[in-house]
Amino acid sequence: MINTKTNCADINESGLLPVDQAKNTILAAMPVLQDSLQIPIEQAKGRCLAEAIISPVQVPGHTNSAVDGYAMHSCDLPGKGTQASLKIQATILAGQLYSENCPTGYCLRIMTGAPIPIGLDTVIMQEHCQISDTAILIDDRHSKGQNVRQAGEDIQLGTTVLHQGKLLCPADIGLLASLGITEIKVKRKLRIAIASTGNEIYSIASVVPDGGLYDSNRYCLLAALDRPDIEIINLGIIQDNETELLQRFNEAADYADIIISTGGVSVGEADFTKAALKASGDITFWKVAIKPGRPIAFGKIKQSVFFGLPGNPVAVLITLYQFVLPALEKMLGITDKPIAPLIKARSLQSIRKKPGRTEIQRGIVSQTDTGEFRVKTTGKQGSGILSSISMANAFIILQHDQDKVEQGDWVDVQLFSGLF
Structure with missing residues (x-):
């Protein structure tokens, strides 16, 4: 009998870490950046907040009108089944303070956002009034306090409005501006060195000989990690040579927080990355029970x-999103970010699957008129078929213990929206 070696098709290969265990191992090992810097809020979108923001003011600063209409005393509201006529005393524009006394029986024409004078407590929407040049007529549909925004009802002075660890979005920037805050403290950018390895890999500007391949992996990573909180160090292509790999990785480790390479972590005789990692640092694991993406190495080189x-390019992107991105967010100290949840979708086809590993297929999710999510694969799912992700809008997550999926079964899908 021929003695065979383990390969990516082996479900029960010894030493394979389940996906959840691999994720937990990575997260437990990730340090959290302590360095921060002060930046203008207009540069803060997509950055991690390094300290909580305490409101220096109340919002709104003044009790104001929520609509264009007429401010009045609630005691002038008509009783049930009756109407009331109020004389118009003056007009208040947004940003204008009106200090004159407005007696009962009178009202003030007021614009949205304009401060409501002391003593007045109700605003009637202009569309609900019968208006003449000097007076308005209202009926009994109104109530005390309507259409009035109280001072501080949005934000009270001294309250925490943004917590440390928040990944800042456009609304957060607007919120900071509404408080008059011009600069904030954020975590410094994460420095990530990226390299492609392999003698068969060529720059996209090169003429590729027979048997060669354009370097798509590095460009996938460059695009995926093009974020405001990340600084990329592009190491280019490193040849399959243990000495060169060892030298380049050690050099990168002097300034990078994280080093990401693609290729060279399988079991082939020319797969030198794993060997270089063993020689220059610590290797925690290098095989995970996932398809595609089984050969993924995790460890340290110096302090990196x-x-x-x-x-394979599909496996690169899948392992990036499933393992690397959560680790980067842990290192950046991000504790509050948009969620990319797993949702249930009905499979439009049968899908082959054996228990014993997590399989991630590329899918196209649609929604019926009744709101039900449905999903189909993008076709061939080989780990070298990069178009299978380009055509997809979601990952189909087939869990570790899951068996074959029949048409009509519910499956977990992870939408790219919120993940990419």
Whole structure:
């Protein structure tokens, strides 16, 4: 009998970490950046807040009108089944303070956002009034306090409005501006060095010989990690040479927080990345029970965290999103970010699957008129078929213990929206 070696098709290969265990191992090992810097709020979108924001003011600053209409005394509201006529004393524009006394029987024409004078407590929407040049007529549909925004009802002075660890979105920037805050403290950018490895890999500007491949992996990573909170160090292509890999990784470790390479972490005789990692640092694991993406190395080189991703482009992106991105967010100290949840979708086809590993297929999710999510695969799911992700809008997550999916079964899907 021929003695065979383990490969990516082996479900029960020894030493394979389940996906959840691999994720937990990575997260437990990730340090959290302590360095921060002060930046203008207009540069803060997509950055991690390094300290809580305490409101220096109340919002709104003044009790004001929520609509264009007429401010009045609630005691002038008509009783049930009756009407009331009020004389118009003056007009108040937004940003204008009106200090004159407005007696009962009178009202003030007021614009949205304009401060409501002391003593008046109700605003009638202009569309609900019968208006003449000097007076309004109202009926009994109104109530005390309507259409009035109280001072501080949005934000009270001294309250925490944004917590440390918040990944700042456009609304957060607007909120900071509404408080008159011009600069905030954020975590410094994460420095990530990226390299492609392999003698068969060529720059996209090169003429590729027979048997060669354009370097798509590095460009996938560059695009995926093009974020305001990340600084990319592009190491280019490193040849399959243990000495060169060792030298380049050690050099990168002097300034990068994280090193990510693609290729060279399988079991082939020319897969030198794993060997270089063993020689220059610590390797925590290098095989995970996932398809595609089984050969993924995780460890350290000096003080840098190292991820050795597979060589096939689909496996690169899947392992990036499933393992690397959560680790980057842990290192950046992000504790509050948009959620990319798993949702249930009905499979429009049968899908082959054996228990014993997590399988991630590329899917196209649609929604019926009744709101039900449905999903189909993008076709061939080979780990080298990059178009399978380009056509997709979601990952189909087939869980570790899950068996074959029949048409009509419910499956977990992870929408790219919120993930990419």
